[in-house]
Amino acid sequence: MSMFCHQCQEAAKGTGCTVKGVCGKDETVSNLQDVLLYALKGLAFVAQEARKAGITDRQVSEALIEGLFATITNANFDKAVFISRIREAISIREELKKHLALKGVFLPVQGKGRLHPSIDFHASTEEEMLSAWTVASFLAIEDPDVRALRSLVIFGLKGMAAYMEHAINLGKNSEDVLVFMERALAATIDDTLDANHLTALVLETGKYGVDAMALLDAANTSTYGNPEPTTVQLGVRNNPGILISGHDLKDLEELLEQTQGTGVDVYTHGEMLPAHYYPTFKKFPNFVGNYGSAWWKQVEEFEAFNGPIFLTTNCLVPPKESYKHRVFTTGEAGYPGCVHIADRKEGGKKDFSALIALAKNCPAPTSLETGTIVGGFAHAAVDKVAPVVVDAVKNGAIKRFFVMAGCDGRQKGRDYYTEFAKALPEDTVILTAGCAKYRYNKLNLGDIGGIPRVLDAGQCNDSYSLALTALKLKEAFGASDVNDLPISFNIAWYEQKAVIVLLALLYLGFKNIHLGPTLPAFLSPNVAKVLVDNFGIAGIGTVQEDIKLFMGA
Template sequence: METKMYCNQCEEALHNDACTVNGVCGKDYLLANRMDVLKEQLKVLASQQGVNMALEDKRFIMHSLFKLITNANFNRESMENEIAKAAAKTGVQIESAVYDENNDLQAVKSMIIGGLMGMSAYHAHAIQLGYEDEAIHDFTITTLAQLNDLHDLGALVALVDETGAYGVKVMALLDEANTTTYGNPEISEVNLGVQNRPGILVSGHDLHDLEALLEQSKDSGVDIYTHSEMLPAHYYPKLKKYDHLVGNYGNAWWQQREEFEKFNGPILFTTNCIVPPRKDASYIDRLFSTGDCDHPGFTRVEAVDGVKDFSPIIELAKTCAAPTELETGKIVGGFAHSQVLSLADTIIENIKDGSIKQFVVMSGCDGRKKERGYYTDFAESLPKDTIILTSGCAKYRYNKLNLGDINGIPRVLDAGQCNDSYSLAVIALKLKEVFELADINELPITYNIAWYEQKAVIVLLALLHLGVKNIKVGPTLPSYLTPAVAEFLINNYNISGMSTVEADLEYFGLN
C-alpha cells in the first residue's frame, strides 16, 4: 500500500495500525503531513527559547497543540499559518516529522505528546475563563524541548507519570475555572425534544463561547441547543438562567452528519469533534467555527479585542425553520464532585448496607466503530446494585437507557464533559478517605474506559498517576503501543483492552 502519510494518534488508526493514505477522521495526507511539521516546529521553538519565552509564545504553543488534536482543525491554511509563525520565531524551517529509531521509545513519546495535546486543550479552556498556570505552560515547553533528544526509556517512563501529574493539575484548574465562573453543577433534567422557534446548535466543549452566544441571543427569538459534549452546560446555574437554552439535540459527535441535516438552523463548533460534512450536505452553509477548531468552508467567528460577535449566526438562525424533532423526553445529569459529595452520607449508607455493591467508571469518548455497541451491552448487563460513573461523550452509549435507580440514586451519574473525569477522581479519593483505605484500588470502583483522541489520553495518564490500576481501555489499546510498552503497562498498572461483555464482567467480578 502506498504510504503518503503516517498517523496513528487516535483510536481510528486504520487496521489498528496507522492511516497511510488518508485519515479515517477525514483529514487528507497533505494536512496530516503539515500537522507533523507543525509538531516539530513547536519542539524547535521550545528548545530554542525555553521557559523564559514570552507568555504570548507559550500560549502560541498551547493553541497550536490544541489544533493538532484529532477532529479539531482540518484547515491546511490554518496549519501553514502556525508553521510560518513558529518558523519566524526560530529561523528554522522543518520539512518532515521526526521519529525515534527505537520503536519502544517512539511509543512512549507518542503517549507523552498525546498527553500534551490534551493538556493544552484543557488549559486553553481555563484561560478563556481567566485561569492560567505558567507551571503548566513551562512543563509543556520543557517536555517538548527534550522529547526528540531523550533516548532513555526510564527517563521517558518517568516523564509519562509527570505528564499524568500535570494532567491532574490542569483538570483541577479547569474545574476551578468552570465552577467559579458558572457555579457548581446541579442535578438537572435536560430536555431532548425541540421547541417551535428557530434554533442554533452549539457543539464542542467551550462554555465561554456558549455563554457569549446566549447573552447575545437572549432577546432574538432564537433558541439555543447543545450538542454532544456541550450537554453538561445545562448543569451550571449561571448558564441555566438563560430561558432560551432549551435542550440537547442529538447524540455523540460521530452522528452529526445525519443529525445536522435535520436541525435546520446554524451549527457552531467551539472546539474539536468535527466530522467533515459530505459535499452534498444541506447544512454546509450553516456551519460556523471559532477558536482553535476549523474546517475549509466554515464561516469563521474571530475575537476582536477579546470579544466574539455572533450576530451573523443569530441573524441566519432567524431565517431558518425550527429543528426537526429527533426524540422526546428528558435525561438527568449534573453529578460532578460537589453534588455527589453532598450526597456522600446517603451513598456511604447504601454502600455499607449492601444496596450499592460497586461503582463502574465508564468515562471517555464515543466513536464510530460498531464494536462500541459493547458499552451499551455492558451497561445493560451490569448487576442492579451497580452505579455507573460517567463523563465525556462515552455516556451517549447508555445515558438514555432506563437503568433505574438504587434507593433514589440514579444508576447513571453523569459528571459532565471529558475534563470532568477529574470529578470522578475527587469522588474516588474522598471515598478512600471516608473508608480509611490505604490504596485507592481497594475501593469498590472499577474502570472500563473508552477512548478516541488525545484528551482521553491525558485523562488516562492522570488516572495512572493517581495510582489507579486494573483499567480496561477500549475498543482497542492505542495502536502506537509496541508489545514491550503494552507489556509494561500491563505489568505495572494491569491495563488491558476490552474483551467480550461476559468476559469483562467476570474480570471485574460483576457477573
Template sequence: MKMFCYQCQEASGGKGCTVNGICGIKADVANLQDLLIYNLKGLAYWQTKARNLDLQQSEISHYIIKILFATITNANFDLDWALIKLAEGLKLKEDMKSLFLKEFSKKNNEEFSENIPEAANWNEEVNIESLNHLTEKGYAVNQNAIANEDIRALISLVLYGLKGIAAYADHALPLGYENTEIWKFIESALATMLRTDLTIDELLKLVDDTGAFGVKVMALLDQANTTTYGHPEPTDVNLGVGNKPAILITGHDLLDLYELLQQTEKEGIDIYTHGEMLPANAYPGLKKFKHLVGNYGGSWWHQTKEFESFNGPILFTTNCLVPPKKSYKDRVFVTGNVAFPGTKRIAEREDGNPKDFSAIIKMAKKLNPPIELETGTIPIGFAHNSVLSVADKIVDAIKSGAIKRFVVMAGCDGRMKSRNYYTDVAEKLPKETIILTAGCAKFRYNKLNLGDIGGIPRVLDAGQCNDSYSLAVIALKLKEVFEMDSINDLPLSFDIAWYEQKAVIVLLALLHLGVKNIRLGPTLPSFLSPNVAKIIIETFGLKGITTAETDVAAIMTGQ
C-alpha cells in the same frame, strides 16, 4: 505512503493512516500538522533556554497550547490555517532564538556552544509555492521517523498526553486561569523529545510526569469553570424541540456558549447543545438563560445525520468536527482552533471583548426550527460537588449492600460497532451498581432506563471528558471516608473508552494517581509498541476489553 498518523483509536487497520485520515484529514494537511509539531519542539527548545535567563514569553506559551490543541483529532482540517500558523511559529522561534543568543552572550561573555537540535534551527519560507516541500518535510519528521519502536511509542504517548493537557489549558485560559508550571512542563517535555539519547526509563518518568500535570490541568479547568459558572447541579435536560429558530452549539467551550447565550437572549432564538456540550446545561451560570432549551442528538459521530434535521446553523467550538456534508455545510460556523475549508468563521476575541456572533444569529432567524429527533429528558450534573453533597447516603448504601460496586465508564464515543460493548455492559451490570461517567462515551447508555438506587440515579454523569477529574475527586473522598490505603481497595472498577488525545491524558492522570486494573477499549492504542504495552500492562494491570458478559462478571468480583 503519503502520511502517517496513529494518534486516534480508529487508526486504519489498527496500525495507522497512511493515505488520508479515517477522520477525514487530507495527507497534505496531516503532514503540515506534523511539521507544526516539529517546529513546536524547536520553539520549545528556545523558550526553555530563555526561562533560564528569565526571557520567556507568554505569547509563545499560548501559541504552543493552541497548536497542540489544533492538531488533536477532529479539530482542524484546513491547509491555509496550517500554513499561516507555521509562518507565525517560525517567526516566534527565530525571534526568541535571536533574543536568547544575544542575551546569553552578553551575560556570559561567550557564544552559546551547545549542540543545537535541527528543529531549533530549521527555518524556511512558508507559502503555497513551497507547499510540496513543506509537506515532504512534515512527513519526514513525524513520529514514524523515530527508528526505535519503544522510544517512538513513549514519545508518542507523551506527545498525545500533552495535546490533551493543552486542550484543557486552552479552555481555562480565556476564563483568566493559567498555571505557568503547566506551560514550563509542556515546553520542557517538547524540548526533551529532541534528544537522541533518551532512555526507556527516562521516558517512563516523563509519561508519569505527564499524568501528574494532567491532574493539575483538569483541576485548573474545574476551578475555572465552577468559579465562573457555579458548580454543576443535578438537572434533567430536555431532549425535545421548540418552535423557534435555533442555533446548535457543539464542542466543549463553555465561554463560547455563554457569550452566544448573552447575544441571543432577546433575539427570539433557541439554543441547543450537542455532544460534549450537553453538560453545560447543568451549570447555574448557563442554565439561567431560559432560551437554552435542551440538547439535540447524540455524540459527535452522529452529526452527519442529525445536523441535516436541525435546520438551523451549527457552531463548532472545539474538536469533534466530522467533515460536513454539502447538505448542511453552508450552515456550519467554526471558531477557536476548529477549521474546515469553506466554512464560516467566528473571529477570536480582541482586547477583552466577547466574540461577535451576529452572523450566525442573522442566519438562524431566516431558517426553520429543528425537526424533533426524540423526546424526554436526561439526568446530568453529577460532578464532585453534587455527588459529595450526598456522600453520607452513598456510604450508607455501600454499607447496607444497596450499592455493591461503582463502575467508571468515562471516555470517548466513536464509530466502531465494537463500541456497542459499552451499551451491553451498562445493561448487564447488576441493579446494585452505579455507573460514573464523563465524556461522550455516555451516549452509549445515558438514555437507557437503568433506574436508581434509593433516589441515586444509576448513571451519574459528571460532565465532559475533562470532568473525569470529578470522578477522581469522588474516588479519593470515598477512600478517605472508608479509611482505605488505596483507591484500588474501593468497590470501584474502571472500564474506559478512548478515541482521541484528551482520553489519553485522562488515562495517564488515572495511572499517575495509582489506579490499577483499568480496562481500556475498544482497542489498545496503536502507538504502543508490544514492549511498551507489556510494561504498562505489567506495571498498572491495564487490560483490554473482552465481551460484556465476561467483563461484567470480572468487574463484580473486583478483577
C-alpha cells in the same frame, strides 16, 4: 505511504492511517500537522534555552497551546491554519535566538554538538513545509519504544493544551503547567533520554494533567457555579435554533447573551450537554435542551437541525455540502469553506451576529426524540450525597461502581459499552464523563434508593471529578489504597484528551484500568507490557466475561 497518523482509536488497521485519515483529514493537512508539531518542538527547545538565560516570551506558550490543540483529532481541517502556525512558530523561535545571541548564547546547528534539526528548520511556503514531512513524521523515530513513549507524552500534551485553553479563556492560568508543557515537548527531541527517563516523563505528564484539569474545574465552577443534578430536555420547540457543540463554555455564555430576546433558541450537542448542569446557564430562557447525541452522528443530526451549527472545539466531522453553509467554527476548530468566528479581542467578546441572522431565516429543528436525561453529578454534587452513597455501599444496596468515562466513536465494537451497561447487575452504579455516556445515558437503568444508576459528571475533563469522587470514597471508607474500593474502570477512548485523562489516573495511583474498544495503536509491544505489568492496564473482552471478572464472580 503518503501520510502517517496513529493518534486516535480509529487508526486504520490498528496501526495508523497512511492514505487518508479515518477522521476525514487528507494527506496534506495530516503532514502539515506533523510539520507544525516538528516546528513546535524546535520552538520549545529554544525557549528552554532562553529560560536558562533569563529570557521569556508569552508568545511561546500561546503558540504551543494553540498549535497542539489545533492538531487534535477532528479539530481543524484547514491547511491554511497550519501553514500560518508553522510560520509563526519559526518566527518566534528565531526571535528568541536573536535575544540569546545578544547575551552571547549561540546554539550549535552544525558539526560537533549539533542539536536537533527542528531548532533550525526553515520553511515559508507550503511546498517547503511538506518537503520536511519525512523528518517530521513519527516514523522518523526509528526505535519503536522511544516512538511509543514520546507519542504518549505528545498526545498527553495535546489533551492538556485543550484543557489549558479553556481555562485561559475563563481567566485562569498556571505558569507551572505552561513551563512543564514547554519542557516536556522539548524533551521529545532529546535523544539522550532513554526509555526509563521517558517513562518517568510520561507519569510526570499525568501529574500536570491533573493540575490542568483541576485548573479548568476551578475556572468553570468559579465562573458558572458548581454543576448540580439537572433534568435536560431532549425535545424541540417551534422557534428557530442554533446548535452548539464542542467544549468551550465561554463561547456558549457569549452566544446565550447575544441570542437573548431574538426569538432564537440554543441547543447543545455532544460534549456541550453538561453546560445544562451549571447554575449560571439556567437563567437563559432560550437555552432549551440537548439535540442529538455523540459527535460521530453529527452528519445526520446536523442535517436535521435545519439551523446554524456552531463548533467551539474538536469533534468536527467533515460536513456534507447540503448543510456546510450552516456550519460555523471558532477557536482551534476549522474547516475549509465554513465561516470561522474570530477570536475575541482582549476585554471583548466574539461576534455571533452572523449565526443569529442565519438562524432567523431557518426553520425550527426537526424533532429527533423526546423525553429527558439527568446529569450534573460532579464532585461538589456527589460530596453532598456522599453519606447516602457510603451507607448504600455499607448496607449492600450498592455493590460496585463502574467508571465508564471517555469517548464515543463510530466503531461497531463500541456497542459493547451499551450492552455492558444493560447487563450490569442492578446493584451497581455507573460513573461517567465525556461523550462515552451517549452509549447508555438514555437507557432506563433506574436508581438505587434515589441514586441514579448513571451519574454523569460532565465533559471529558470532568473525569477529574470522578477521580475526586473515588478519593472521597477512599477517605469515607478509611481505605489505605483507592484500588481497594469497590470501583472498576472500563473506559472507552478515542482521541488525545482521553490520553491525558488516562495518564492523570495513572499518576493518581489508579490501577487495573480496562481500555477499549482497542488499545492505542501508538503503543509498542514493550511499552504496552510496561503498562500491563506496572499498572494493570487491560483491554476488553466479551460483556459477560468482563462483568464476571469485575464482579469477582
